[in-house]
Amino acid sequence: SQQGEEDPQALSIQEGENATMNCSYKTSINNLQWYRQNSGRGLVHLILIRSNEREKHSGRLRVTLDTSKKSSSLLITASRAADTASYFCALKGGSNYKLTFGKGTLLTVNP
Amino acid sequence: EAGVTQSPTHLIKTRGQQATLRCSPISGHTSVYWYQQALGLGLQFLLWYDEGEERNRGNFPPRFSGRQFPNYSSELNVNALELEDSALYLCASSPDRGYGYTFGSGTRLTVV
Numbered sequence: 386s387q388q389g390e391e392d393p394q395a396l397s398i399q400e401g402e403n404a405t406m407n408c409s410y411k412t413s414i415n416n417l418q419w420y421r422q423n424s425g426r427g428l429v430h431l432i433l434i435r436s437n438e439r440e441k442h443s444g445r446l447r448v449t450l451d452t453s454k455k456s457s458s459l460l461i462t463a464s465r466a467a468d469t470a471s472y473f474c475a476l477k478g479g480s481n482y483k484l485t486f487g488k489g490t491l492l493t494v495n496p
Numbered sequence: 497e498a499g500v501t502q503s504p505t506h507l508i509k510t511r512g513q514q515a516t517l518r519c520s521p522i523s524g525h526t527s528v529y530w531y532q533q534a535l536g537l538g539l540q541f542l543l544w545y546d547e548g549e550e551r552n553r554g555n556f557p558p559r560f561s562g563r564q565f566p567n568y569s570s571e572l573n574v575n576a577l578e579l580e581d582s583a584l585y586l587c588a589s590s591p592d593r594g595y596g597y598t599f600g601s602g603t604r605l606t607v608v
Binding site: 416430485 | 500527529531536537538539541544546551552554584586588595596597598599600601602604
Protein backbone atom coordinates (compact mmCIF):
# COMPACT_ATOMS: atom_id res chain seq x y z
CA SER A 386 0.00 0.00 0.00
CA GLN A 387 1.18 3.52 -0.74
CA GLN A 388 -0.49 4.99 2.31
CA GLY A 389 1.62 7.17 4.55
CA GLU A 390 1.53 6.72 8.29
CA GLU A 391 1.63 9.76 10.54
CA ASP A 392 3.23 9.74 13.94
CA PRO A 393 2.20 10.57 16.60
CA GLN A 394 -1.54 9.98 16.28
CA ALA A 395 -2.15 12.83 18.72
CA LEU A 396 -0.02 15.68 20.03
CA SER A 397 -0.84 18.26 22.68
CA ILE A 398 1.38 21.29 23.25
CA GLN A 399 1.26 24.80 24.72
CA GLU A 400 0.93 27.90 22.63
CA GLY A 401 4.34 29.15 21.53
CA GLU A 402 5.93 25.71 21.46
CA ASN A 403 7.01 23.95 18.30
CA ALA A 404 5.09 20.95 16.96
CA THR A 405 6.69 18.17 14.96
CA MET A 406 4.82 15.40 13.24
CA ASN A 407 6.21 12.66 11.05
CA CYS A 408 5.10 10.64 8.06
CA SER A 409 6.58 7.33 6.99
CA TYR A 410 5.83 5.44 3.80
CA LYS A 411 6.92 2.29 2.02
CA THR A 412 6.88 2.89 -1.72
CA SER A 413 8.66 5.32 -4.02
CA ILE A 414 7.00 8.68 -4.42
CA ASN A 415 6.89 11.55 -6.86
CA ASN A 416 5.93 14.10 -4.25
CA LEU A 417 4.64 14.31 -0.70
CA GLN A 418 2.09 16.86 0.46
CA TRP A 419 0.83 18.02 3.85
CA TYR A 420 -2.76 19.06 4.51
CA ARG A 421 -4.64 20.47 7.50
CA GLN A 422 -8.23 19.68 8.44
CA ASN A 423 -10.17 21.72 10.97
CA SER A 424 -12.87 19.88 12.85
CA GLY A 425 -14.26 17.56 10.17
CA ARG A 426 -14.30 20.12 7.38
CA GLY A 427 -12.47 20.13 4.06
CA LEU A 428 -8.71 19.77 3.92
CA VAL A 429 -6.42 22.70 3.20
CA HIS A 430 -3.22 22.19 1.21
CA LEU A 431 -0.20 23.39 3.19
CA ILE A 432 2.94 22.46 1.31
CA LEU A 433 4.28 20.13 -1.39
CA ILE A 434 7.78 18.70 -1.48
CA ARG A 435 9.10 16.83 -4.50
CA SER A 436 11.16 13.68 -4.25
CA ASN A 437 14.33 15.53 -5.31
CA GLU A 438 13.92 18.16 -2.59
CA ARG A 439 15.10 17.81 0.99
CA GLU A 440 13.54 20.79 2.74
CA LYS A 441 10.90 23.45 2.12
CA HIS A 442 9.63 26.37 4.14
CA SER A 443 6.37 28.24 4.11
CA GLY A 444 5.85 30.82 6.84
CA ARG A 445 5.98 28.97 10.16
CA LEU A 446 6.01 25.59 8.41
CA ARG A 447 9.11 23.57 7.64
CA VAL A 448 8.93 20.25 5.83
CA THR A 449 11.78 17.83 5.36
CA LEU A 450 11.94 14.74 3.18
CA ASP A 451 14.38 11.86 3.48
CA THR A 452 13.74 9.48 0.60
CA SER A 453 16.42 7.05 1.81
CA LYS A 454 14.48 6.60 5.06
CA LYS A 455 11.11 7.05 3.32
CA SER A 456 10.04 9.64 5.84
CA SER A 457 8.98 13.25 6.08
CA SER A 458 8.45 15.64 8.95
CA LEU A 459 6.32 18.74 9.36
CA LEU A 460 7.47 21.33 11.87
CA ILE A 461 5.18 24.13 12.99
CA THR A 462 7.11 26.79 14.87
CA ALA A 463 5.69 29.13 17.51
CA SER A 464 2.35 27.34 17.50
CA ARG A 465 -0.95 29.14 18.05
CA ALA A 466 -4.31 27.95 19.29
CA ALA A 467 -5.58 28.38 15.73
CA ASP A 468 -3.15 25.65 14.61
CA THR A 469 -5.32 23.10 16.42
CA ALA A 470 -6.36 20.67 13.67
CA SER A 471 -5.63 17.30 12.14
CA TYR A 472 -2.62 17.15 9.85
CA PHE A 473 -2.33 14.62 7.03
CA CYS A 474 0.48 13.62 4.76
CA ALA A 475 -0.45 12.60 1.22
CA LEU A 476 1.65 10.69 -1.25
CA LYS A 477 1.78 10.84 -5.03
CA GLY A 478 3.66 8.05 -6.69
CA GLY A 479 4.68 7.43 -10.27
CA SER A 480 2.01 7.59 -12.94
CA ASN A 481 -0.79 7.18 -10.42
CA TYR A 482 -2.28 10.63 -10.18
CA LYS A 483 -4.38 10.11 -7.10
CA LEU A 484 -3.10 11.16 -3.68
CA THR A 485 -3.08 8.62 -0.89
CA PHE A 486 -3.65 10.01 2.58
CA GLY A 487 -2.57 8.76 5.99
CA LYS A 488 -4.84 8.75 9.05
CA GLY A 489 -3.48 12.01 10.35
CA THR A 490 -2.03 13.55 13.49
CA LEU A 491 -4.43 15.42 15.75
CA LEU A 492 -2.63 18.51 17.06
CA THR A 493 -4.05 20.39 20.02
CA VAL A 494 -2.47 23.72 20.93
CA ASN A 495 -3.50 24.87 24.38
CA PRO A 496 -3.69 28.62 25.03
CA GLU B 497 -12.21 32.96 -7.32
CA ALA B 498 -14.83 30.52 -6.04
CA GLY B 499 -13.47 27.43 -4.33
CA VAL B 500 -14.65 23.86 -4.67
CA THR B 501 -18.33 23.71 -3.76
CA GLN B 502 -20.18 20.65 -2.58
CA SER B 503 -23.88 20.10 -2.07
CA PRO B 504 -25.74 19.30 -0.02
CA THR B 505 -23.85 20.02 3.21
CA HIS B 506 -25.76 17.38 5.10
CA LEU B 507 -27.80 14.44 3.86
CA ILE B 508 -29.83 11.96 5.86
CA LYS B 509 -31.00 8.81 4.12
CA THR B 510 -32.58 5.54 5.08
CA ARG B 511 -30.79 2.25 4.56
CA GLY B 512 -31.45 0.93 1.05
CA GLN B 513 -32.07 4.36 -0.48
CA GLN B 514 -29.85 6.15 -2.98
CA ALA B 515 -27.78 9.27 -2.33
CA THR B 516 -26.53 11.80 -4.85
CA LEU B 517 -23.71 14.17 -3.94
CA ARG B 518 -22.54 17.02 -6.14
CA CYS B 519 -19.26 18.84 -6.62
CA SER B 520 -18.23 21.89 -8.62
CA PRO B 521 -14.48 22.23 -9.08
CA ILE B 522 -12.52 25.45 -9.28
CA SER B 523 -12.89 27.05 -12.68
CA GLY B 524 -10.24 25.66 -15.01
CA HIS B 525 -9.62 22.51 -12.99
CA THR B 526 -10.40 19.42 -15.03
CA SER B 527 -9.61 16.75 -12.43
CA VAL B 528 -12.08 15.88 -9.69
CA TYR B 529 -11.34 13.44 -6.89
CA TRP B 530 -13.78 11.91 -4.40
CA TYR B 531 -12.80 10.65 -0.96
CA GLN B 532 -14.71 9.05 1.89
CA GLN B 533 -13.75 9.94 5.44
CA ALA B 534 -15.44 7.63 7.89
CA LEU B 535 -14.85 8.07 11.60
CA GLY B 536 -11.41 6.81 12.56
CA LEU B 537 -10.52 5.57 9.08
CA GLY B 538 -8.79 8.55 7.49
CA LEU B 539 -9.43 9.49 3.88
CA GLN B 540 -10.20 6.63 1.54
CA PHE B 541 -9.89 7.27 -2.19
CA LEU B 542 -13.12 6.66 -4.07
CA LEU B 543 -12.96 7.97 -7.64
CA TRP B 544 -10.95 10.21 -9.94
CA TYR B 545 -12.48 11.92 -12.98
CA ASP B 546 -10.55 13.84 -15.57
CA GLU B 547 -11.80 15.31 -18.84
CA GLY B 548 -15.13 13.57 -18.39
CA GLU B 549 -13.68 10.10 -17.94
CA GLU B 550 -13.30 7.88 -14.88
CA ARG B 551 -9.52 7.48 -14.57
CA ASN B 552 -9.13 5.54 -11.35
CA ARG B 553 -11.28 3.86 -8.78
CA GLY B 554 -10.64 2.94 -5.17
CA ASN B 555 -11.50 -0.27 -3.41
CA PHE B 556 -15.23 0.34 -3.14
CA PRO B 557 -18.16 -1.77 -4.36
CA PRO B 558 -19.90 -0.94 -7.68
CA ARG B 559 -22.81 0.70 -5.87
CA PHE B 560 -20.48 3.68 -5.55
CA SER B 561 -20.47 5.37 -8.93
CA GLY B 562 -20.33 8.78 -10.45
CA ARG B 563 -19.78 10.88 -13.48
CA GLN B 564 -18.23 14.11 -14.65
CA PHE B 565 -20.14 16.55 -16.78
CA PRO B 566 -18.85 18.64 -19.70
CA ASN B 567 -18.43 21.63 -17.37
CA TYR B 568 -16.21 19.38 -15.16
CA SER B 569 -18.65 19.31 -12.26
CA SER B 570 -19.16 15.86 -10.84
CA GLU B 571 -21.75 13.72 -9.17
CA LEU B 572 -21.24 10.81 -6.78
CA ASN B 573 -24.03 8.28 -6.48
CA VAL B 574 -24.30 5.72 -3.74
CA ASN B 575 -26.96 3.06 -4.27
CA ALA B 576 -28.45 0.63 -1.78
CA LEU B 577 -27.16 2.64 1.16
CA GLU B 578 -25.76 0.78 4.14
CA LEU B 579 -25.24 2.08 7.67
CA GLU B 580 -21.45 1.97 7.22
CA ASP B 581 -21.72 4.42 4.32
CA SER B 582 -22.24 7.13 6.92
CA ALA B 583 -19.24 9.41 6.48
CA LEU B 584 -17.96 12.76 5.32
CA TYR B 585 -17.59 12.71 1.53
CA LEU B 586 -14.98 15.09 0.25
CA CYS B 587 -14.46 16.33 -3.27
CA ALA B 588 -11.24 17.91 -4.47
CA SER B 589 -10.03 19.40 -7.70
CA SER B 590 -6.59 20.17 -9.04
CA PRO B 591 -5.20 22.10 -11.99
CA ASP B 592 -2.57 19.47 -12.65
CA ARG B 593 -2.70 15.78 -12.05
CA GLY B 594 -1.65 14.93 -8.53
CA TYR B 595 -0.50 18.37 -7.45
CA GLY B 596 -2.04 20.55 -4.73
CA TYR B 597 -5.64 19.52 -4.29
CA THR B 598 -8.26 22.08 -3.29
CA PHE B 599 -10.97 20.46 -1.21
CA GLY B 600 -14.58 21.36 -0.74
CA SER B 601 -16.15 21.45 2.72
CA GLY B 602 -17.71 18.04 2.21
CA THR B 603 -21.10 16.41 2.40
CA ARG B 604 -21.90 14.61 5.63
CA LEU B 605 -24.01 11.60 4.78
CA THR B 606 -25.87 9.88 7.58
CA VAL B 607 -27.60 6.58 6.89
CA VAL B 608 -30.24 5.57 9.42
